[in-house]
Amino acid sequence: MMQFWALIVDSFRESRDRKIFWVMLVLSVLVAAVMFCFSFEQGKVNVLFGMWVIETDYFTGITGIKTDVIAALVVDGIMDTALGGMGVLLSIIATASFFPTFLDRGAIDVVLCKPMPRWKLFLGRYVGGMVFMGVQATIFVVLTFLVVGLRWGVWLPGYLLAIPLVVLLFSYLYCISALVAVVTRSTVAAVLLTMLAWMAFTGVQSVDDLFTSKYPKWQENKLVYEGVHAARWIVPKTQDIIYLAKKWSRAANASVLVHADNDDDREMVDWATKVEIARREMNPLAIIGSSLLFEAAIVLAAMWKFSRRDY
Amino acid sequence: MVALTEMTNLAVDLIDVRKTYAKNIHALRGVNIQVGRGEIFGLLGPNGAGKTTLVKIMMTVVKPTRAMGTIMGRPIGHRGKLAKTGYLPENHRFPGYLTGLQLLDYYAALAKVPRAARRASAPKLLDQLGLSKWGETRIDKYSKGMMQRLGIAQALMNDPELIVLDEPTDGLDPVGRRDVRQLLLELRRAGKTVFLNSHLLSELEMVCDRVAILVDGLVARQGTLSELTEHTVEYRITFSGDAQPIRSKLAALRATVDGDLVVLSGHDPAKVNAVIDLLRGQGLLIESVQPHRFSLEDILVEAMGGTAPQPQSRERQRADKAS
Known part of the structure; x- marks a missing residue:
């Protein structure tokens, strides 16, 4: 345990040494600060404690303005863009060099000669890499959680579950980064191939969503439909895990509510509702578990490669 | 000094160590080396002779194609024994974000040294190697010579019985080299075994009890300096x-x-x-x-x-x- 802890502490020190760590931290504080500057009243949005008042009929779809819906909307946006998008993307970029620098000639020799099995060494470093995302996600979610609670008076305890879920989402991608890094020892390759994999995972889930909601006629091509559906269960469910975070923070149907009474948005609402119904039917444990199985397979492959090669 | 043939207790006993890399490159072609406990042993040879590969095999960094024998009484590759082995690799790279003390603490923790022992020995070793004022300084501020001294300190953090040093005087000035020689002699006096890989023959001549000359992946000569030079x-x-x-x-x-x-x-x-x-x-x-x-x-x-x-x-x- 002492060795494992040493690896994790070292990874955190390495994270802290990177500029991107502090940039992300500043961004988190900025987002929370900006949110803090807004408050909501009937048909109005107050900016900077009433310095500016913006009249809006954007929320006419809902009977009157409800702060909890606003909060849910914001959390919905945060999950899609700040946390599940930019947060994970920046963390992948920041941690992509963790393994290549660890495997540098001269650096790895000192570590490999220690009395610990290589698999343990790999695992310690792997978990250490996730500390980066864990710290960033915790700071961001806790700050925004407090702003939403203290400033808007809406407490969303379920939103705190976004921390482990985002770390999970990150880990599904980080395992690919680690595998590529162990094989190629290249940071650039690790970033590029991880991005490519992320796009592929998102693509598979999106196409499957289209099959079930927007274009059910496509299901007639059984081979393609079943192929895509099976692929969805094999690859990490990056989209679905974001949905879980929204659902558990009660932000899942926020955008649907906002657009509900707007005829122009009817088609989009129908589609979103169908996707949501389909997702609601998915077992959270199956979403997380099947993704973890994928991750475990990739980590095992990376560990095997790490353990077998000469340095 | 006890003759090797009389030694019943070998620190390093390498038998038929072979390493073949991809494309049929034979780095080691059946190396046999014996090092007695408590002696300073020097490994020398031209560039590409396989010295570093041999050292890396001893330290489990490289897997041998074939190897028999023991290190500190355990088969080559036994990880448990590494807790009592110190290693300074050639051209080592230490994380620049750590301070000297943090680095010693980190590597010693990986070597399973208890926290109290780490805290006690790190300042002592820094002092012994002339780095006492630099313990709290980030090591990316260290000179090459200081980095080398720090490398030797980390190799000694776990109070090893066997110390394997690959080019330990690399980057050191004459005073630094003399200090390292003194340190090696002190280690021998303390009963430690030192396995030295260096291209500085004069250094080896000054401190080594026995040497082996590795040429083209094979031991060409092995013995005490007087044995090697008597003929x-x-x-x-x-x-x-x-x-x-x-x-x-x-x-x-x-x-x-x-x-x-x-x-x-x-x-x-x-x-x-x-x-x-x-x-x-x-x-x-x-x-x-x-x-x-x-x-x-x-x-x-x-x-x-x-x-x-x-x-x-x-x-x-x-x-x-x-x-």
């Missing part, structure tokens, strides 16, 4: 006068004449006297008689298939100078 003694006799008339008689004694210099190979005082008698019988004036023992460098060059530097007569030295 490589020659006598150099300078004289004035003309030795041409007795050249054939000198050749019969296996002595070669080059101007005013006679070289007699081997350690045989009787032959030396015979040569002197011959020279004096011819009325030549003996100016000097010098026994010459080959240096480690001469032996290495010879092991590599070259010839050791030849002595030169005064005439030839003058001619070389003039040209």
Whole structure:
């Protein structure tokens, strides 16, 4: 345990040494600060404690303005863009060099000669890499959680579950980064191939969503439909895990509510509702578990490669 | 010093160590090396001889194609024994974001050194290696020599029984090298075994009890310095006068004449006297008689298939100078 802890502490020190760590931290504080500057009243949005008042009929779809819906909307946006998008993307970029620098000639020799099995060494470093995302996600979610609670008076305890879920989402991608890094020892390759994999995972889930909601006629091509559906269960469910975070923070149907009474948005609402119904039917444990199985397979492959090669 | 044959307790006993890389590159072709406990052992050889590969195999960084034998009484590759082994790799790279003390603490924790012991020994070792004022400084501010000292300190953090140092004096100034030599001798006095890989032959000559010369993946020579050099003694006799008339008689004694210099190979005082008698019988004036023992460098060059530097007569030295 002492060795494992040493690896994790070292990874955190390495994270802290990177500029991107502090940039992300500043961004988190900025987002929370900006949110803090807004408050909501009937048909109005107050900016900077009433310095500016913006009249809006954007929320006419809902009977009157409800702060909890606003909060849910914001959390919905945060999950899609700040946390599940930019947060994970920046963390992948920041941690992509963790393994290549660890495997540098001269650096790895000192570590490999220690009395610990290589698999343990790999695992310690792997978990250490996730500390980066864990710290960033915790700071961001806790700050925004407090702003939403203290400033808007809406407490969303379920939103705190976004921390482990985002770390999970990150880990599904980080395992690919680690595998590529162990094989190629290249940071650039690790970033590029991880991005490519992320796009592929998102693509598979999106196409499957289209099959079930927007274009059910496509299901007639059984081979393609079943192929895509099976692929969805094999690859990490990056989209679905974001949905879980929204659902558990009660932000899942926020955008649907906002657009509900707007005829122009009817088609989009129908589609979103169908996707949501389909997702609601998915077992959270199956979403997380099947993704973890994928991750475990990739980590095992990376560990095997790490353990077998000469340095 | 106890002769190796009498040693029942070997620190390192490598038998038939082989390593073949991809594309059929044979880095090691059956290396056999024995190192007794408590001695300083030097490994030398030309670039590409396989020295670093051998050291990495000992430290489990590289997996051998085939290897038998033991290190500290355990089979090669046994991870448990690494807790009592210290290692300084060649061209090491330490994380620049750590301070000296943090680095020692980190590597010692990986070596399973308890926290209290780490806290106690880190400042002591930094002090011993002249880095006491730099413990709290980030190591990306260290010079190459300081980094090397820090590397040696980290190799000693777990109070190892066997210390493997790959080019430990690399980047050190003369004072630093002397300090490292002193440290090695102290370690030997403390009963530690030191396995040294260095290209600085003079350094090895000064501290090593035994050496092995690795050439082309095989041990060409192995033994104590005196064992390696006992058959490589020659006598150099300078004289004035003309030795041409007795050249054939000198050749019969296996002595070669080059101007005013006679070289007699081997350690045989009787032959030396015979040569002197011959020279004096011819009325030549003996100016000097010098026994010459080959240096480690001469032996290495010879092991590599070259010839050791030849002595030169005064005439030839003058001619070389003039040209």
